[in-house]
Amino acid sequence: MKLFSGWSLIRAYTLLVYVWMFTPIVAVVLLSFNPQQFGSFPMEGFSFKWYVKLAHNATILTAFKNSLVLGSITSVLATAIGIPAAMAFVRYEFRGKEAINTLLLAPIMIPEVVLGVALLLFLRWLQQPKSFLLLVIGHVVLTLPYVLLVVQARLVGIRKEYEEAALSLGASPFQTFREITFPLLAPAVFAGMLFAFTISFDDVTATLFWATARNQTVPVQIFGMLRNSISPEINALGAVMIVLTVSLPLVAGYVSRRFARGSQA
Amino acid sequence: MTNGKSWKPWALLSPSLSAVFLLLVIPVCFVVVYSFWLRAPSGGDIPAFQWGNYAKFFADFFYPSLLIRTIRVALETVVLCLVMGYVPAYFFYRTESRFKPVLMILIMLPFWISFIIRTLSWINILGDSGLINHLLLKAGLISSPFSMLYNEGAVLMGLLQYLLPFMILNIYVSLDGIDKSLTEAATSLGCTEWQAFREVTLPLSLPGVSAGCLLVFVLTCGTYLPPMILGGPGNDMIANLIFKRIIGTLDWPFGSAISTLLLGLLGVIVYTYNRYLGINQIFKSLR
Numbered sequence: 001m002k003l004f005s006g007w008s009l010i011r012a013y014t015l016l017v018y019v020w021m022f023t024p025i026v027a028v029v030l031l032s033f034n035p036q037q038f039g040s041f042p043m044e045g046f047s048f049k050w051y052v053k054l055a056h057n058a059t060i061l062t063a064f065k066n067s068l069v070l071g072s073i074t075s076v077l078a079t080a081i082g083i084p085a086a087m088a089f090v091r092y093e094f095r096g097k098e099a100i101n102t103l104l105l106a107p108i109m110i111p112e113v114v115l116g117v118a119l120l121l122f123l124r125w126l127q128q129p130k131s132f133l134l135l136v137i138g139h140v141v142l143t144l145p146y147v148l149l150v151v152q153a154r155l156v157g158i159r160k161e162y163e164e165a166a167l168s169l170g171a172s173p174f175q176t177f178r179e180i181t182f183p184l185l186a187p188a189v190f191a192g193m194l195f196a197f198t199i200s201f202d203d204v205t206a207t208l209f210w211a212t213a214r215n216q217t218v219p220v221q222i223f224g225m226l227r228n229s230i231s232p233e234i235n236a237l238g239a240v241m242i243v244l245t246v247s248l249p250l251v252a253g254y255v256s257r258r259f260a261r262g263s264q265a
Numbered sequence: 266m267t268n269g270k271s272w273k274p275w276a277l278l279s280p281s282l283s284a285v286f287l288l289l290v291i292p293v294c295f296v297v298v299y300s301f302w303l304r305a306p307s308g309g310d311i312p313a314f315q316w317g318n319y320a321k322f323f324a325d326f327f328y329p330s331l332l333i334r335t336i337r338v339a340l341e342t343v344v345l346c347l348v349m350g351y352v353p354a355y356f357f358y359r360t361e362s363r364f365k366p367v368l369m370i371l372i373m374l375p376f377w378i379s380f381i382i383r384t385l386s387w388i389n390i391l392g393d394s395g396l397i398n399h400l401l402l403k404a405g406l407i408s409s410p411f412s413m414l415y416n417e418g419a420v421l422m423g424l425l426q427y428l429l430p431f432m433i434l435n436i437y438v439s440l441d442g443i444d445k446s447l448t449e450a451a452t453s454l455g456c457t458e459w460q461a462f463r464e465v466t467l468p469l470s471l472p473g474v475s476a477g478c479l480l481v482f483v484l485t486c487g488t489y490l491p492p493m494i495l496g497g498p499g500n501d502m503i504a505n506l507i508f509k510r511i512i513g514t515l516d517w518p519f520g521s522a523i524s525t526l527l528l529g530l531l532g533v534i535v536y537t538y539n540r541y542l543g544i545n546q547i548f549k550s551l552r
Contacts, residue, residue: 006458007359014356017349018368021375021426024386027396031389040394085281092274104281105548107289109535111487113504114524117511118292121299121521141288144281149548202379205488209512219381226385226494235389238382245377250370 029242032235050236060237063221067201070132070217074139075196079189081140082147086188089148090155105145115141116209130212138210142203143196150195154188194252198245293528299521310517318522328506332526335502338417339485342424343478346432349425350477354436355466358443375430384423384494391419391495415497423491428484432477435547439473440466476546479538483531503527 031040035047054060088094089101107115119138123130162184166176204219211220218241225234300318303311322328357369375383390396393410401407413419443466451461489504503523510520538544 010352010356010359014353017353017429018371020349021429022371023396024390024426025375025378025383027389028382028386040389040392041396041399081280081284084277088274088277092271092277094271094274100278100282102544104285107285108548109483109531109544110289110293111483111504111527111531113487113489113507114293114296114528115289117507117520117524118296119288120511121295121517122288122292124517125295137288140284144284148281198377202377204379204381205490208508219379222379222381222385226381234385238379238386241379241382245379246374249377 025242028235029239031232032239034232034235036232050232051240053233054236054240057233059216060218060221063216063218066132066215067217067219070135070139071197071201073136074143074200075193077136078140078143078147078196079151079192082144082192083151083185083189086148086151086155089152091160104148107141108145112142112205113209116206119206120209130210130215132215134210135207135215135217138206139196139200139203142206143199146199147192147196151188151192154191155185158184158188190252194249198248201245202241296521296524296528299518300525302518302521304516304518308515318519319526321519322522322526328523331501331503331506332530334500335486335504336530338420338424338502339482341421342428342485343481345421345425346429346481347474347478350429350432351436351474354433354440354473357433357437358440372430372433375426380427380490381494383426384490387419387422387426387495388414391422414495415500417496417500419495420491420500423495424485424488427488427491428481431480431484435477435480436470436473439470439476439546443469472542472546475538475542479535480547483535486527486531 030043032050033046033048034040034043035049036044085104089097115138119134119141120130123134128134162180163176166180167173171179201217202219203217204223207217207220208223211217216224218237222234222237225231225237299310301314301316303313303315303317305311353372357365357372360368362368388395391413392398393412393414395413397413398407398410401411447465447469448461451465452458456464486502487504489502489508492500492502492505493508504527507520507523507527510516510523535544
């Protein structure tokens, strides 16, 4: 490596940015084990007390179930409608392609608060009450552009020639899809679903507009708890969320690499 | 094979297009339409076409000052993200460390952690009994906790925590596309490392820098969580006002008018950006 005088400064600076970024996150996890009544420093021992308390809190357990169900439905729906669209962009040339791509990615650039208001207003005009369906619809709209981006990036790598070879060697279109296209597509489907799930599981800005007392998600629940004060229970809940949403992509990445190695052997 | 008049791509696109049209384009049009309606004293909405809601917004200095504060805070966030983000992005571009993939994953990790947790985590750091006050008290540097929460600085910490990864990734994507032999050529022709950076690398990284700035600006304008959790009464931004009008006082027409103003402002900025620089750079980094 070419060492120039500033390089060590650059390294130190980068390290400081990491420290800045991760100190608050580490603090949440650490403090969740603090048995003290107020979730603050100094640490006075180590206990699972707040986790036990969480596990007995029915409202939070319901919110967790809601978040899991909502995230799963959202990831299936967003991927199901996102993958065909991504294929259209990668495989075909058609008029207005650029404009349509921009239109489908537009939700990223629309402020989430406006998205929240817009869907709620539409519902009000239709004279429908807030429901779980609203959350599903909203989350599909929120996650679709990200699914599209991730899946499109993966699809570019899949060459059309494989399918054409299978077809020309006598495979039926269904066989081709089952034996060639789907296995090649699977990592893209998986990545899209995972991305949609985490966005849905974590979203709070728009979800606060759509949630009701009966349809709470975990972030909405945390928001409600914050109204009182920051309790160690919030830190414990935060730590659970961090471990869950961080380990999911890491495990998924590991599994898919394992699969890739397996199929090469 | 892929002829231009084929119906196939349209069939593949139709689910996404109808979803975005029905659930995004039409609802956003509704916001604009509602912004001209009247609010009945009973709380109902009366269809109308009048500029009263906008007149109310600009009637005194209170509401416009929120808009101005939003723009100011968003610009501050952009500048701080740039200052904090360029060096790490450059580090990723130049490093040959075998830990580079791990370091890159670490910078992506905050994307996977809930926004509300990242925001509230600053209370543990900046609060009266937070980490900084605890350390300062223990070291004997201060005798009573020193108040750092509920001001604009705390709000900026929350916003930076949320947006810095977006900036770093945008800059990195742009830097990563630069052929390293260009800087080598510059140095072998007698440039110093610093000159080569200033004359070659920096200008070539500007598309990523500007894409990052736009994304950070737009996302800051659309969020209300950091001011709500980390800010005081004087730190509300325009999104907080929308939240309060819609969820708090249920004033739909006025809330819609504010949303329309925000949408219009960002629309003009994004349109101008796209006109001169092209919006697609932004989407590259999110892959």
